[in-house]
Amino acid sequence: xxxxxxxxRKKELAWLYLFVAPPVLGFLLFGLVPILFSIYISFQKWxxxxxxxxxxxxxxxxxxxxxxxxKSLFNTVYLMIGIPIGMAISLILAILMNRQIxxxxxxxxxxxxxxxxxxxxxxxxxxxxxxxxxxxxxNLLWDWFGIQGPNWLGKPEWVKPSLILIGxxxxxxxxxxxxLAGLQSISSSYYEAAEIDGASAWKKLTKITVPLLTxxxxxxxxxxxxxxxxxxxxIYVLAVxxxxxxxxxxxxxxxxxxxxKYFNMGYASAAAWVLGIIIFIVTLIQFKLSDKWVYxx
Numbered sequence: 001x002x003x004x005x006x007x008x009r010k011k012e013l014a015w016l017y018l019f020v021a022p023p024v025l026g027f028l029l030f031g032l033v034p035i036l037f038s039i040y041i042s043f044q045k046w047x048x049x050x051x052x053x054x055x056x057x058x059x060x061x062x063x064x065x066x067x068x069x070x071k072s073l074f075n076t077v078y079l080m081i082g083i084p085i086g087m088a089i090s091l092i093l094a095i096l097m098n099r100q101i102x103x104x105x106x107x108x109x110x111x112x113x114x115x116x117x118x119x120x121x122x123x124x125x126x127x128x129x130x131x132x133x134x135x136x137x138x139n140l141l142w143d144w145f146g147i148q149g150p151n152w153l154g155k156p157e158w159v160k161p162s163l164i165l166i167g168x169x170x171x172x173x174x175x176x177x178x179x180l181a182g183l184q185s186i187s188s189s190y191y192e193a194a195e196i197d198g199a200s201a202w203k204k205l206t207k208i209t210v211p212l213l214t215x216x217x218x219x220x221x222x223x224x225x226x227x228x229x230x231x232x233x234x235i236y237v238l239a240v241x242x243x244x245x246x247x248x249x250x251x252x253x254x255x256x257x258x259x260x261k262y263f264n265m266g267y268a269s270a271a272a273w274v275l276g277i278i279i280f281i282v283t284l285i286q287f288k289l290s291d292k293w294v295y296x297x
Contacts, residue, residue: 038269038272038273039269039273041265041266041269042059042060042266042269042270042272042273043055043056043057043059043266043270044059044266045058045059045264045266045267046264046265046266047263047264047265048263048265049263052266055266059266059267059269059270060270060274062267063267063270063271063274068246068249068254069251069254069271071246071249072242072246072249072250072251072253072254073251075160075246075247075248075249075250076228076229076231076250076251077228078160079160079163079164079167079228079231079250080224080225080228081164082164082167082168082171082228083220083221083224083225083228085164085168086167086168086171086172086175086224087175087217087220087221087224089168089172090172090175090176090178090179090220091179091210091213093111093172093176093179094176094177094179094180094182094183095179095183095205095209097111097176097180098180098183098184108176108177108180111172111173111176112173112174112176112177113173114169114170114171114172114173115170115171115173115174117170119170119233119234120233120237122166122170122234123166123233123234123237123238124237126162126166126169126234126238127153127237127238130152130153130162130238131152131153132149132150132151132152132154135149135152137149137152138150138152153238153239153243153248154244155244156243156244156245156247157247159239159243159244159247159248160247160248162238163234163235163238163239163248166234166238167231167234175220178216178219178220179213179216181216182212182213182215182216183209183213186208186209186212186213190208190212191204191208194207194208211295212295214293214294214295215294215295217294218286218290218294221286222283222286222287225279225282225283225286226279226283228250229250229251229252229275229278229279229282230252231250231252232250232252232253232256235248235249235250235252235253236253236256239253242254242257251271251275252275254271255268255271255272255275256268258271
């Protein structure tokens with residue numbers, strides 16, 4: 001009997017290794033190895049055609065001397081203005097959608113559609129909407145208000161607000177769903193007790209709803225900041241060559257530009273690692289501060 005069970009155990013272990021092998025090998029080949037190689041190549045000068053040349057910390061020193069790095073970082077942080085705006089709009093929509101009325105499921109679906117739409121297709125659509133000459137937005141401004149709309153994607157002062165607008169349109173749906181789930185998890189007893197005490201709708205919102213949704217606020221902020229640091233696709237389509245005066249370029253676009261336009265892979269790898277460190281530090285600070293304002297049940 002002991003030998004029989006030992007045989008079964010060997011078969012179970014064999015199946016275990018068989019099922020575990022693909023993700024482990026995938027991580028090693030497409031995760032760990034590229035990560036380690038990027039660290040190594042960040043200390044090299046390499047254009048993918050010639051032999052890498054060891055340069056030490058030259059790539060990192062050059063990185064902090066390039067004005068475009070700081071401009072792209074500023075643009076990236078500027079786009080984060082859309083995070084609190086999107087949170088406020090999403091919460092309002094979630095409160096409106098948290099009702100049992102006819103057609104509410106259809107309305108929720110409509111608001112969520114931009115989230116699952118292909119990002120390149122959405123960017124091309126907005127490129128047409130924001131066109132200065134024949135775009136839908138400028139035509140509506142002229143027809144309804146007699147206002148000549150600006151060159152949304154062609155003027156440095158309008159590029160970043162345009163990108164924030166597009167980000168709000170495409171991201172509000174997912175945040176709304178999170179808030180909607182949070183609202184439905186709040187016990188009605190809190191609101192019943194508040195009504196007995198004579199609390200107004202505003203008091204119930206600010207003293208019950210908003211505080212009890214702080215875990216979702218925290219999640220949305222963390223993911224929003226990380227997403228802003230990683231934003232690229234819409235910028236690549238809408239802000240050609242980084243936009244006028246490099247006003248639409250994000251830090252990831254800057255890395256892409258040096259990697260696949262100038263083929264300076266070592267420098268791009270150094271910039272990517274600096275970005276990774278920045279994201280790690282910012283996220284760590286957010287987690288450290290969360291104990292002071294995030295509600296723990």
